[in-house]
Amino acid sequence: MEIKFGNLKVSEEAVKHLEEVVKTSWVSGGPKTKMLEKSWGNLFGYKYNIAMSSGTCADMAACMTLYDISNNSKVKPGDEIIAPALAFAAVGNSIRAAGFTPAFVDVKRDTMNIDANKIEEKINKKTRAIMAVHTMGKPCEMDKILEIANKYNLKIIEDCCEAHGGKYNNQFVGTFSDMATFSYYVAHIVSCGDGGMLSTNKKIVADVADSIKHHGRKPGSLYFDHLRFGLNFRMNDLTASVGIPEINNFWNIFNKRKNNFYGLTERTKDLEEFASFVEEQPNEVVSPHAFSVILKNPKHDYSKLYKFLESKEIQCKRNFGSMPTQHKAFEYLEHKLGEFPEAEYVGNNGLHFGIHQFLTEDHLDYASEALHEYFKEK
Numbered sequence: 534m535e536i537k538f539g540n541l542k543v544s545e546e547a548v549k550h551l552e553e554v555v556k557t558s559w560v561s562g563g564p565k566t567k568m569l570e571k572s573w574g575n576l577f578g579y580k581y582n583i584a585m586s587s588g589t590c591a592d593m594a595a596c597m598t599l600y601d602i603s604n605n606s607k608v609k610p611g612d613e614i615i616a617p618a619l620a621f622a623a624v625g626n627s628i629r630a631a632g633f634t635p636a637f638v639d640v641k642r643d644t645m646n647i648d649a650n651k652i653e654e655k656i657n658k659k660t661r662a663i664m665a666v667h668t669m670g671k672p673c674e675m676d677k678i679l680e681i682a683n684k685y686n687l688k689i690i691e692d693c694c695e696a697h698g699g700k701y702n703n704q705f706v707g708t709f710s711d712m713a714t715f716s717y718y719v720a721h722i723v724s725c726g727d728g729g730m731l732s733t734n735k736k737i738v739a740d741v742a743d744s745i746k747h748h749g750r751k752p753g754s755l756y757f758d759h760l761r762f763g764l765n766f767r768m769n770d771l772t773a774s775v776g777i778p779e780i781n782n783f784w785n786i787f788n789k790r791k792n793n794f795y796g797l798t799e800r801t802k803d804l805e806e807f808a809s810f811v812e813e814q815p816n817e818v819v820s821p822h823a824f825s826v827i828l829k830n831p832k833h834d835y836s837k838l839y840k841f842l843e844s845k846e847i848q849c850k851r852n853f854g855s856m857p858t859q860h861k862a863f864e865y866l867e868h869k870l871g872e873f874p875e876a877e878y879v880g881n882n883g884l885h886f887g888i889h890q891f892l893t894e895d896h897l898d899y900a901s902e903a904l905h906e907y908f909k910e911k
């Protein structure tokens with residue numbers, strides 16, 4: 534038996550869309566991309582949806598909109614965006630690529646999300662926004678984050694790349710702020726291989742993001758007329774063709790994954806003395822992105838667990854690591870190991886594996902048995 538992180542199956546409906554696209558000689562930003570944007574918007578009630586070539590591009594574009602949409606017109610390269618120390622590296626990289634400096638804040642060990650109580654100490658004159666990342670589908674404490682953002686006049690970008698369909702206080706994540714970003718990478722709930730979306734209810738954000746994804750071009754202009762800093766972040770119609778049926782089938786996929794999440798949570802309850810798992814509180818819906826296991830005691834050896842699960846063909850990924858202190862890529866910020874203890878703990882002691890929609894009850898039994906077998910020795 535094998536448990537992969539995700540699985541892309543191109544549906545028959547997708548093949549029909551692809552055939553239509555292949556017959557045309559133009560795939561960039563065509564009718565399929567528009568169809569995908571519309572379907573996505575209908576899922577969560579967004580007015581404007583700008584398809585991108587990846588979640589990373591959506592994050593970059595979101596950061597780059599700050600140059601135009603911020604209340605503070607003095608936004609300039611080198612300004613800071615608050616971000617969680619622990620998240621997939623795309624978060625820190627996209628902030629940097631957009632010309633900003635990430636100001637990292639430690640996370641809470643149990644939720645893996647930014648510790649809202651530690652945000653204010655990182656705010657200074659250069660702070661322009663907070664990037665709230667709903668890691669592993671677990672919603673951030675949006676009430677606290679909104680309060681801080683209002684107090685200091687900061688924008689919020691919600692990175693929902695791992696949190697499609699999650700809810701906080703009965704409201705979809707990604708609808709608390711000016712803009713939300715999503716990834717359609719293979720392992721994610723909606724997948725089209727590689728792709729992303731920037732969603733918003735604000736016209737100004739949509740107009741600017743749409744221009745940014747075309748090298749800052751003036752919308753509708755017949756000429757190369759570049760108004761702002763932009764890049765090529767466009768999705769194409771071949772990719773959109775694969776994504777459209779996934780979106781139309783969103784709640785079936787979501788519910789199947791949710792079932793897997795609950796099924797595995799139930800099966801591993803007796804392992805609570807060894808490991809913590811993502812918990813769902815009454816005021817939230819955790820998006821079933823993956824199944825996280827964080828060791829409660831480092832002596833139970835993350836790398837052994839990782840190798841053990843991989844030997845059982847359960848494909849694992851590290852719980853990201855602390856961007857500022859556990860990845861060479863962020864050395865330029867000159868942080869020191871020990872500055873982000875919770876992120877570093879999770880980075881050293883946590884892993885996750887897939888709970889995607891193609892798994893069966895047998896797969897869940899298999900994963901649970903593997904975890905029991907490992908911890909039985911401890």
Ligand SMILES: Cc1ncc(COP(=O)(O)O)c(C=O)c1O
Pocket residue numbers: 587588589590592620621623624666668692694695715716717718727728729
């Ligand atoms: C939190 C987060 N942000 C951004 C991204 C980037 O998305 P992509 O891989 O589509 O570029 C990911 C990807 O998994 C992610 O998990």
